[in-house]
Amino acid sequence: MKRTIPVTASERNYVIEKEKFVPVSEYYGEDTFSNKVMKEKLPKDTYKKLMEAINEDKVLDISTANIVAHAMKEWAIAKGATHFAHWFQPMTGITAEKHDAFVDPVGVGEVVEKFSGKQLVQGEPDASSFPSGGIRSTFEARGYTAWDMSSPAFIRRNGISTTLCIPTAFISYTGEALDKKTPLLRSNKAVSKSAVNMLKLLGNKNVKKVFSTLGPEQEYFLIDMDYFFKRQDLVLAGRTVVGAPPAKGQELEDQYFGSIKERMSSYMHDMEEELFKLGIPAKTRHNEVAPSQFELAPVFEEANLAVDHNQLVMDTMQSVARKHNLAALLHEKPFARINGSGKHVNWSLSDNNGNNLLTPGNTPHDNIQFLVFLIAIVRAVYKHADILRASVATYANDHRLGANEAPPAIISIFLGDQLTNILSNIEKGIVTKATNAEIIDLGVSSIPIVSKDNTDRNRTSPFAFTGNKFEFRAVGSSQSISFPTAVINTIVAESLDYLAEKIKAKGGNINKAVFEILKKEIKDIKPILYNGDNYIKEWEIEAGKRGLPNDKTTPVALKALITDKALNLFEKYEVLSKVELKSRYLIYVEKYIKDLEIEVKCLNNICLDQVIPAATAYQKTLSQAINAIKEALGSSAVISAQKDILKTSLELVNKIYSTNKEILAKVESASAIHDEAKKAEMLCSKVKTKMNELREYVDELEGIVDDELWPMPKFWEMLFIS
Ligand code: ADP
Numbered sequence: 001m002k003r004t005i006p007v008t009a010s011e012r013n014y015v016i017e018k019e020k021f022v023p024v025s026e027y028y029g030e031d032t033f034s035n036k037v038m039k040e041k042l043p044k045d046t047y048k049k050l051m052e053a054i055n056e057d058k059v060l061d062i063s064t065a066n067i068v069a070h071a072m073k074e075w076a077i078a079k080g081a082t083h084f085a086h087w088f089q090p091m092t093g094i095t096a097e098k099h100d101a102f103v104d105p106v107g108v109g110e111v112v113e114k115f116s117g118k119q120l121v122q123g124e125p126d127a128s129s130f131p132s133g134g135i136r137s138t139f140e141a142r143g144y145t146a147w148d149m150s151s152p153a154f155i156r157r158n159g160i161s162t163t164l165c166i167p168t169a170f171i172s173y174t175g176e177a178l179d180k181k182t183p184l185l186r187s188n189k190a191v192s193k194s195a196v197n198m199l200k201l202l203g204n205k206n207v208k209k210v211f212s213t214l215g216p217e218q219e220y221f222l223i224d225m226d227y228f229f230k231r232q233d234l235v236l237a238g239r240t241v242v243g244a245p246p247a248k249g250q251e252l253e254d255q256y257f258g259s260i261k262e263r264m265s266s267y268m269h270d271m272e273e274e275l276f277k278l279g280i281p282a283k284t285r286h287n288e289v290a291p292s293q294f295e296l297a298p299v300f301e302e303a304n305l306a307v308d309h310n311q312l313v314m315d316t317m318q319s320v321a322r323k324h325n326l327a328a329l330l331h332e333k334p335f336a337r338i339n340g341s342g343k344h345v346n347w348s349l350s351d352n353n354g355n356n357l358l359t360p361g362n363t364p365h366d367n368i369q370f371l372v373f374l375i376a377i378v379r380a381v382y383k384h385a386d387i388l389r390a391s392v393a394t395y396a397n398d399h400r401l402g403a404n405e406a407p408p409a410i411i412s413i414f415l416g417d418q419l420t421n422i423l424s425n426i427e428k429g430i431v432t433k434a435t436n437a438e439i440i441d442l443g444v445s446s447i448p449i450v451s452k453d454n455t456d457r458n459r460t461s462p463f464a465f466t467g468n469k470f471e472f473r474a475v476g477s478s479q480s481i482s483f484p485t486a487v488i489n490t491i492v493a494e495s496l497d498y499l500a501e502k503i504k505a506k507g508g509n510i511n512k513a514v515f516e517i518l519k520k521e522i523k524d525i526k527p528i529l530y531n532g533d534n535y536i537k538e539w540e541i542e543a544g545k546r547g548l549p550n551d552k553t554t555p556v557a558l559k560a561l562i563t564d565k566a567l568n569l570f571e572k573y574e575v576l577s578k579v580e581l582k583s584r585y586l587i588y589v590e591k592y593i594k595d596l597e598i599e600v601k602c603l604n605n606i607c608l609d610q611v612i613p614a615a616t617a618y619q620k621t622l623s624q625a626i627n628a629i630k631e632a633l634g635s636s637a638v639i640s641a642q643k644d645i646l647k648t649s650l651e652l653v654n655k656i657y658s659t660n661k662e663i664l665a666k667v668e669s670a671s672a673i674h675d676e677a678k679k680a681e682m683l684c685s686k687v688k689t690k691m692n693e694l695r696e697y698v699d700e701l702e703g704i705v706d707d708e709l710w711p712m713p714k715f716w717e718m719l720f721i722s
């Protein structure tokens with residue numbers, strides 16, 4: 001096929017058009033209705049009421065909402081906005097928005113621009129076209145969007161169209177969550193309540209609120225847009241379903257942290273400029289392990305804001321890429337046999353005074369607090385490893401997890417040697433008396449600030465302690481981080497409550513009580529601790545002996561969401577009712593089936609209308625050549641090479657054709673299964689393996705068919721020509 005010769009951004013005269021470069025600090029956040037803007041634009045008492053509503057979860061009265069809406073509208077119009085939209089995160093995993101013009105007719109041929117408090121606070125999009133997992137029947141398809149005051153409104157530009165976007169939660173007529181934001185907000189509340197209670201118990205009385213904080217490291221690929229559009233599988237499924245690995249992959253390790261090519265650098269500059277305008281603190285960028293793979297990491301923020309911002313990062317990455325004639329691929333495994341993309345979700349807890357609760361302190365008291373929170377988290381992950389695994393279970397992530405590049409499906413915790421030793425000393429029960437208080441010694445009174453070198457070495461762990469936060473590394477790159485975060489918050493809330501109960505029941509000296517409880521707990525939960533290499537086969541065997549769950553595929557892993565344990569937990573913490581959680585389970589199963597079926601159809605199309613015709617054309621050329629050579633040189637001519645290639649190509653085409661037929665027949669028979677969970681399991685066990693087999697044949701064929709005839713861009717072009 002004809003190769004594209006990509007040009008750099010400067011050759012395309014794109015970025016260079018800028019007249020001058022303005023320091024980021026001068027425009028950072030200019031497209032958000034930020035705290036600073038609110039302070040400036042709102043009357044003093046309105047601002048005060050709004051802040052109270054935000055910080056103390058109070059309801060905003062309608063007259064205040066009217067004033068805020070008016071100021072917001074004036075601000076947005078001055079920025080060129082013609083429309084407003086309630087921006088929400090339905091269960092599709094992407095964001096949704098319905099635009100309404102500000103204009104309101106006031107007679108024939110006359111309009112005014114209007115935006116009321118009611119329009120700001122609540123919207124009523126038709127919910128019937130969003131996945132609900134059967135929560136509501138179509139006759140009551142009304143859904144509500146409700147303003148989430150904790151995440152600032154922002155301006156979205158799309159070409160010359162400019163819209164004021166209001167972050168909202170999306171709920172059904174009867175109050176059930178239909179989106180990804182609602183459970184996250186509820187889980188924030190739950191973990192805050194449990195953490196504040198625990199802090200009080202430990203004598204820390206001046207904390208009012210605790211926040212979960214998130215720093216999601218986003219991985220992605222960039223390829224030339226011309227290649228992208230020539231690959232039906234990339235356009236429709238986000239991933240190549242066929243394609244042979246390039247002669248050079250990542251074995252030279254020359255890509256990771258290497259210098260970034262001009263074209264990609266210009267793209268990043270442009271993309272980050274958009275993020276900065278939205279007040280998104282994009283901090284680091286670098287080349288990742290695979291060719292044409294990159295990472296963006298923001299400075300961490302309060303969880304709800306970080307989730308909204310990560311959605312905007314993913315959107316912006318894709319939209320700015322188009323301007324540079326690039327495609328940003330967010331899929332977990334766009335190229336088989338090449339490193340996939342994940343999203344390392346860094347998670348911690350912070351109090352309202354800005355203290356990170358996972359920073360080991362300098363005083364014994366601080367250290368006791370640190371240890372209690374640490375062990376609560378370890379216990380949470382131990383008890384609910386299955387739910388955590390389910391929170392990252394998607395069709396796409398199955399291609400990546402456990403593929404010797406990402407953590408396996410077994411959830412374990414890396415703490416590093418230092419902390420592991422401290423815990424083991426506590427378990428052994430060594431307490432010493434200090435001068436004026438009972439102090440737990442042997443390191444506990446002086447836990448050093450754990451250095452990065454000690455904690456960050458193990459990149460294979462799915463859940464690693466990295467100095468002052470945990471890093472959940474099993475999350476997929478294209479996934480919303482909302483649910484994984486809601487799960488962590490909820491399970492940690494439960495463990496904090498559990499420990500608090502135990503400590504209270506023990507009574508007496510608090511430090512002594514804490515020490516005794518932790519001592520017992522460590523013994524119970526230590527099977528989840530593993531500092532070794534998570535990629536080796538021995539770990540799988542060892543983990544099995546320890547009784548840790550190892551659910552390798554999504555249909556199996558998702559079942560953790562509908563156990564009594566999970567249903568009761570989420571209901572108790574008012575994060576998701578049983579009905580809501582069951583409906584989510586169904587949505588996830590259905591999504592799995594749809595994703596798989598889309599790939600099957602792509603594979604079928606590619607085989608039948610691209611690969612086989614190309615191979616047949618080449619077979620014709622070969623046959624004609626064989627005959628012509630015979631004619632020219634007589635029967636003594638050696639034409640074994642051409643004959644061999646012809647035969648192999650024929651065999652492969654026949655295998656491709658019959659395996660494809662088999663796949664279609666299996667999908668057809670699966671359509672008769674009415675239980676969606678069973679259907680997903682059947683497709684997973686029977687169809688996926690066949691798809692891999694089919695791919696092998698196609699990839700082998702790619703290696704022998706005339707390069708000029710191959711109907712789609714090859715891996716080496718997509719990954720190395722840019
Ligand atoms: P790396 O993991 O690549 O070595 P870092 O560990 O420095 O890089 O940071 C990774 C991410 O963790 C960043 O997004 C950073 O903002 C985030 N992070 C740092 N501290 C916290 C915290 N207390 N809570 C949540 N995320 C954090």
Ligand code: MG
Binds near residue numbers: 344471
């Ligand atoms: Mg990291």
